[in-house]
Amino acid sequence: MVALLMHAAEQGLVYGIAALGVFISYRILRFPDLTVDGSFVTGAAIASSLVVLQGLDPVVALAVAFAVGSLAGVLTGLLNTRLGITDLLAGVLSMIMLYSINLRIMGRPNISLLRAETITRSITALFAPLGSAAVLVFLAGIVLFIKLVLDFFFKTEVGLALRATGDNEAMITAQGVNTKTMKVAGLALSNGLVALSGGLVAHYSGFADVGMGIGTIVTGLAAVILGGSLIRSRRVGWMTASVLLGSLIYRIAVMFALRYGYVIGFQASDLKLVTSLLVIVALVVPALRDRFVRRPKPC
Amino acid sequence: MLTLEGVRQVFRSGQDLVVALAGIDLVLDRGDFLTVIGSNGAGKTTLLHVIAGNLIPTSGRVLIDGEDVTATPAHRRARRIGRIVQDPLSGTAPTMTIAENLALASKRSKRSLAVALTRRRRREFAEVLRPLGMGLERRLDDPAFLLSGGERQALTVTMATLARPDILLLDEHTAALDPANARRIGELTEAFVERTGLTTLMVTHNMEQAIALGNRLVMMHKGRIVLELGGEKKRSTKVPELVSLFSHRHIADDELLLETAP
Structure with missing residues (x-):
């Protein structure tokens, strides 16, 4: 049981990075960005092929994964802001383009990392005294670092302008900010994180597969919405914390569903259906509450 | 400070062309406070959009301090132009x-990665x-x-003062407020403009306000400036006179929504 919970916590942390990416596009920029379903795989593809095929250091491979993921975000941003394609369609187009690109990167539909020098192996070797907790501690460290960097960034002048871009675009334009640039930059950051998450997932689970990104947007949203309903704060530090908490709870719930769900006839393949239903409920409930309970509208 | 030369703005609406601005010539000197009145659809808000850079005019030129900014995007003019509009939600x-x-x-200058x-x-x-x-x-x-509407508009005015623009555009910025708050925000704006000697352009439906504030007044109708009052003439004009000037020019049609009460 402890091993299972640890495993779920590790997953919650790795996927939590992708959830932070979704948080940036969906909550901060209010841009429903479907690119993530593709950029997650791009990260996994790059982080695995560079290690397996090129023999690169896993840390370098993950850094490249982040960078290329950012480029995917730039692509969506440019499609939207420069070519005037709507946000949803721009994301879908990038996602589909990435499917082909990901296959090109890997050269085949999947790559096994079973015999490769992955980040997880390096960490286990490096922090041997910690035993089986090494990976969990390492992931917690990385995730905390990313969270703190994001918290800091969103308090800087540029970070404030990025938040205002999603909050009141006309107003921040009148304050001299080019909102097109802000959207492109925000989507780059978002997809960079998603790709980094994808790369870590590949290293952690020992394989990269071209189909592994399906539903990244939905699981990301599940974490963002779940966390947001538990921690209702508008302070950035609490918001990023809520996303990570949401991701952890989601993964633990999934673990229980997979382990004990058979009692009610639940199969692993039902997961995406159930997750989507969860997101639908989480989106609809607040709207219904607003309709029936009169209270000041938090625009 | 601000010069408009033959500014025309034409919108396409299906098969029709709608002329929002039919050739506006206007020169504002530094420190001028111009109030703009006119019926709905006279082109007042379009005029502000053209000055702020949200719209690029169909023809004509916009100059700020002699520099042609006709096609400069809004965010690049923002450092010099402050703007407050009617809806308190839009400024924050x-x-x-x-x-x-x-x-x-x-x-309003380059934003950095320093803590804000x-x-x-x-x-x-x-x-x-x-x-x-x-x-x-x-x-x-x-x-x-x-914040309440009045508080938000007060915050918006304060934000405009912090940015120290050269030109202030006010688009009925007190119209959505209750009378007490409207007066308060009006006074706040006036004090701010007086203190800084800003070049100001204010659109209003309130004739009383249009006369009381500023040193110049123009009346717009169907995309044109049809009347201009300045200096002594403006100060001595009373609301009824202004209304009759409207009617005299055969423009007091059913579109006119003029508040004559304070």
Whole structure:
């Protein structure tokens, strides 16, 4: 049981990075960005092929994964802001383009990392005294670092302008900010994180597969919405914390569903259906509450 | 300071062409305070859009300090132009705090990765808010959506003062407020303009206000300036006279929605 919970916590942390990416596009920029379903795989593809095929250091491979993921975000941003394609369609187009690109990167539909020098192996070797907790501690460290960097960034002048871009675009334009640039930059950051998450997932689970990104947007949203309903704060530090908490709870719930769900006839393949239903409920409930309970509208 | 030369703005609406501005010539000197009145659809708001850069005119030129900015995008003019519109929701970022909104406004040059809200800046912001007498200085960390319309508009005016623009555009910025708040925001704006000697252009439906504020007044109708009053002539004009000037020019048709009461 402890091993299972640890495993779920590790997953919650790795996927939590992708959830932070979704948080940036969906909550901060209010841009429903479907690119993530593709950029997650791009990260996994790059982080695995560079290690397996090129023999690169896993840390370098993950850094490249982040960078290329950012480029995917730039692509969506440019499609939207420069070519005037709507946000949803721009994301879908990038996602589909990435499917082909990901296959090109890997050269085949999947790559096994079973015999490769992955980040997880390096960490286990490096922090041997910690035993089986090494990976969990390492992931917690990385995730905390990313969270703190994001918290800091969103308090800087540029970070404030990025938040205002999603909050009141006309107003921040009148304050001299080019909102097109802000959207492109925000989507780059978002997809960079998603790709980094994808790369870590590949290293952690020992394989990269071209189909592994399906539903990244939905699981990301599940974490963002779940966390947001538990921690209702508008302070950035609490918001990023809520996303990570949401991701952890989601993964633990999934673990229980997979382990004990058979009692009610639940199969692993039902997961995406159930997750989507969860997101639908989480989106609809607040709207219904607003309709029936009169209270000041938090625009 | 601000020069408009033969500005025309034509919109396409299906098969029809709608002429919003039919050739506007206007010169504002530094420190001029111009009030603009006219019926709905006269082109007042379009005029402000053209000056702010939200619209590029179909023809004609816009010059600021002699520099042609006709095609300069809005965000690149923002450093020089402050703007407050009717809807109190539009001037602030709702989910961001009062202090964060002020920080956004007080920085119009290149934005860096420096922390936006230092302790010193928070103290400065509190000092700026105190004279409003609304207690906003104690609510620096409240998100803007918690503020009432009057409070939000007061915050918007304060944000405009922090940015120190050269030109201030006011688009019926007190129209959505209750009379007491409207008066308060009006006084606040006036004090700010007087203190800084800003070049100001104010659109209003309130004739009383149009006469009381500023040193120049223009009346627009169907995309043209049909009447201009300045200096002594403007000060001595009374509301009924202004209304009759409207009628005299055969433009007091059913579109006119003029408030003659204060």
